[in-house]
Amino acid sequence: MTALGPKGVESTGFLYPFIDAEETDATSLLDDLAASARGKASESARLQRESLDEYEPVLIAAGIEMADRFLRGGRLYTLGNGGSSTDAATLASLFSRPARGRAVAAWSLAADEAVVTALGNDVGFDLIFKRQIIAHARDRDIAVALSTSGNSEDLMAAITEANRRGLLTIGFSGHDGGRMAVAEDLDHCFTVHSQSIHRIQESHAVLGYRLWSVAQEHMSRPRNGAHNS
């Protein structure tokens, strides 16, 4: 049914090129934009579903490990650069300030500009997160690193340090997983298989939300000995 439409426009456009250029194109651009938005959203939804399906067993295992650490007083550090630093901050506030459920200690290591610029200026950008891990971390804590490439040096340095100190280490990566996918310092790595940084970040959000959901569910279970089996 769409085959006839463009054909008709073409023929009248040939007769009235001026009108076609000045008037019809704004409408057709808007139509194209709207169609593009729906297409990209569908792709995002597909990628989110596939990522959740692929990693469901690992998400459950990792969420339970996180819950166990929170129950022992552990806290969560989230790490990322650029847009991923904001997604890391959103993830941290999901844990520390959830609209429902139990709040636990969590913060983004990119959030404090005094600390980040002090470290960046004095010891180098690659160490902005690692030095904070050294300062803050206890062995019951958790580090979640988000990178669409999986290659960010500042994240990898922090993950290595966190692992050395006994933290639970989790990576969110994209593309082919980069260095994160093969890092022995990471207890769990969730690679979103896409070439689009935007679509990867959208899936990171939903994977993070799933981790939170699992951790919440596990923390709300009765915990006296009789229920452990």
Place this chain on the structure above:
Amino acid sequence: MTVTTEQGGGLVDTDLSADLAAAALDLARKFHDGATLWVISPQWEPHAHHVAVEFVHPVIMGKRALPSVALVDPDPVAQARVATQPGDLLLAVASADEPAVVEAMRRASAWGALTLWIGCGSRPPAGAANHILWVDSDDPMVPATGRFVLMYHLLWELTHVCFEHAGLLQAAVEDCTDEVCVTCSDEGRLGEVISAPADPHGQALIRTAHGEEFVDVTVLGEVAPNDLVLVHAGTAIARLDDSAEEVDR
């Protein structure tokens, strides 16, 4: 309760996609004319930062950097007031009942800003912003599930598509002029008081979408900085109450 949305990839339905398209074209036109995009999100600051970094430092090589700034001071209305200039853009990521955003959106036309409002839950009233981009879900967890991230990613992507259509950027939105704009001539233009008259019968300095002007406020009696007033033909003819209700005192 399951959390995943399973409606055939339907994160963005037909209506929302049309809203996004219209918003993107307006955004591109304003940027083309030199606008800065100011972003507020009092409840979810990271979203404001994400929008800003998206436009300033595009993830796709070769796309132009555009001016955008997250305003995350404790008083975003005061921060937006001083930052915004006529022709700018103001984007909020917030629920419809977030007081600071309601206030900023209400004042934005006096500042001359075109407004966009991304959120979820109950919708803001029609006309509360120039573009309302909404996730119609009452789930309070929506802000943490990537739905807003998708929304402003799409906005950024579509805006840059518009830059490839230079001819359409020229056909800028027609600005109101006092003479021809029905809204302006009938209702008056929204103005915000910058400074009260120096003497009882003097004029107040008021900002409107057109810039700053001295206006006769004798009809209203005393006015104070930040009061919202309606300006018609060089005179302030009514005061808008602070409580968002239009009450004449």
